[in-house]
Amino acid sequence: xxxxxLLDLPLITxxxxxxxxxxxxxxxxxxxxxxxxxxxxxxxxxxxxxxxxLKQITSEIINISGVIKSVEL
Amino acid sequence: xxxxxWNYIRGYVTIEASGFSVERFINMAAHxxxxxxxVHPSGAKISMxxxxxxxxxxxxxxxxxxxxxxxxxxxxxxxxMYKYRKRRVFALGILLFVVAxxxxxxxxxxxxISGNERITTNAIISFCEEIGLxxxxxxxxxDTKKMTNEFMEAFPDLSWLAIEVKGxxxxxxxxxxIEAPKMIxxxxxxxxxxxxxxxxxxxxxxxxxxxxxxxxxxxxxxxxVSGMLTIMDGEExxxxxxxxxxxxxxAKVTEEITLTxxxxxxxxxYTGKTKKRYAVSIVKNKFNIISTGVNYRYYDKIIRTKPLNxxxxxxLPVSIETAEYKEYKPVMIERxxxxxxxxxxxxxxxxxxxxLEDDVFSISEREVGFEEINGKAVLNxxxxxxxxxxxxxxxxxxxxxxxxxEH
Numbered sequence: 001x002x003x004x005x006l007l008d009l010p011l012i013t014x015x016x017x018x019x020x021x022x023x024x025x026x027x028x029x030x031x032x033x034x035x036x037x038x039x040x041x042x043x044x045x046x047x048x049x050x051x052x053x054l055k056q057i058t059s060e061i062i063n064i065s066g067v068i069k070s071v072e073l
Numbered sequence: 074x075x076x077x078x079w080n081y082i083r084g085y086v087t088i089e090a091s092g093f094s095v096e097r098f099i100n101m102a103a104h105x106x107x108x109x110x111x112v113h114p115s116g117a118k119i120s121m122x123x124x125x126x127x128x129x130x131x132x133x134x135x136x137x138x139x140x141x142x143x144x145x146x147x148x149x150x151x152x153x154m155y156k157y158r159k160r161r162v163f164a165l166g167i168l169l170f171v172v173a174x175x176x177x178x179x180x181x182x183x184x185x186i187s188g189n190e191r192i193t194t195n196a197i198i199s200f201c202e203e204i205g206l207x208x209x210x211x212x213x214x215x216d217t218k219k220m221t222n223e224f225m226e227a228f229p230d231l232s233w234l235a236i237e238v239k240g241x242x243x244x245x246x247x248x249x250x251i252e253a254p255k256m257i258x259x260x261x262x263x264x265x266x267x268x269x270x271x272x273x274x275x276x277x278x279x280x281x282x283x284x285x286x287x288x289x290x291x292x293x294x295x296x297x298v299s300g301m302l303t304i305m306d307g308e309e310x311x312x313x314x315x316x317x318x319x320x321x322x323x324a325k326v327t328e329e330i331t332l333t334x335x336x337x338x339x340x341x342x343y344t345g346k347t348k349k350r351y352a353v354s355i356v357k358n359k360f361n362i363i364s365t366g367v368n369y370r371y372y373d374k375i376i377r378t379k380p381l382n383x384x385x386x387x388x389l390p391v392s393i394e395t396a397e398y399k400e401y402k403p404v405m406i407e408r409x410x411x412x413x414x415x416x417x418x419x420x421x422x423x424x425x426x427x428x429l430e431d432d433v434f435s436i437s438e439r440e441v442g443f444e445e446i447n448g449k450a451v452l453n454x455x456x457x458x459x460x461x462x463x464x465x466x467x468x469x470x471x472x473x474x475x476x477x478x479e480h
């Protein structure tokens with residue numbers, strides 16, 4: 001079994017600086033143009049950037065696209 | 074991309090959500106299993122897309138999160154069908170069109186033959202019609218394997234045949250056998266006779282008894298080389314044996330050619346006025362497109378037929394015929410004798426060119442004379458050519474020594 005499922009931790013995949021996907025999250029705390037905050041099992045993940053869009057959201061995965069400047073755990 | 078098609082077929086709405094905590098609203102949607110995509114904020118509002126079912130399920134969420142949902146756009150097949158629910162006949166028409174198109178392209182409309190050199194195209198086409206491969210044949214009931222076999226049986230000259238049905242075209246490719254060299258029957262006795270009058274220049278004999286030599290004048294039908302061999306026993310003639318004579322006999326032959334050309338003729342002076350009339354023919358029935366008649370007194374009619382096809386291999390049994398009527402005025406022209414002479418000489422030259430290609434080896438003499446008779450220019454030419462005059466014929470008992478050939 002993968003680690004993130006066992007320990008209920010998020011799996012963050014970043015492709016370059018334009019795409020990002022977070023798996024295994026709990027919910028969205030804040031969503032604006034330049035800051036998205038996602039609640040996960042490891043705390044609140046803050047993504048900062050410009051023109052951030054939520055490409056898809058389901059209960060397991062969330063896809064963010066846009067210009068990503070920083071990711072804070 | 075396929076996801077988009079799938080969403081379009083199911084139908085989706087674009088909504089705008091505004092309120093206090095839109096994030097909680099999105100969370101609730103995600104947790105309830107509603108798939109949301111293309112989320113972007115526009116000012117204080119956030120717009121997103123979700124499926125129609127999802128939308129229905131989220132109606133209850135708005136109250137809990139104190140958000141307002143507003144439908145901005147409805148897209149998808151279900152909405153389209155609802156919009157045109159009164160236009161059922163239109164939909165039926167579309168369906169009929171598709172069915173008709175499929176049906177029409179299930180028949181063969183054009184049969185194309187390629188690769189044949191010795192066997193005439195007409196022979197192949199008429200055989201095709203006999204076995205059922207003709208325009209109007211239903212594609213799916215054709216047994217091409219059986220037809221290929223039938224073809225190979227009927228035409229022994231074929232070494233390979235393929236029938237390919239592509240679209241509405243049946244392509245028949247043919248490869249013929251290499252022609253066996255003509256067997257010269259070396260057993261039947263025969264003589265070599267002259268095919269025309271002439272003066273002999275050369276003889277090359279392969280078998281037989283020669284009866285003539287160079288500088289002899291022969292007439293048409295004279296025996297040049299006899300297939301009869303006399304068997305001698307010492308000084309006595311024991312008997313005769315007939316063989317197959319073979320020889321090449323070259324001679325000078327004089328031919329007379331007469332050509333005439335009218336000095337007065339009518340020339341067509343096209344006035345430049347033309348009229349076009351159209352006709353449409355569907356499966357061999359012709360329908361003229363009605364219009365006023367053509368009232369020229371003298372005219373040339375040129376008919377051009379153009380078959381229609383849906384691009385490439387899908388030929389339809391419909392063709393458009395354009396008949397162009399060109400008016401002309403007939404004018405009587407008197408040709409000068411010199412011009413007529415030049416024209417006749419041209420004609421003669423062309424005739425001789427063809428002759429040279431055929432059989433004749435060289436033209437040695439040429440005498441040309443012109444006269445005017447009854448308003449026509451006449452060319453009389455005596456052409457002497459050197460050609461082969463040997464011809465095989467049934468053997469005649471020509472006894473060597475006794476013949477009527479001038480030496």
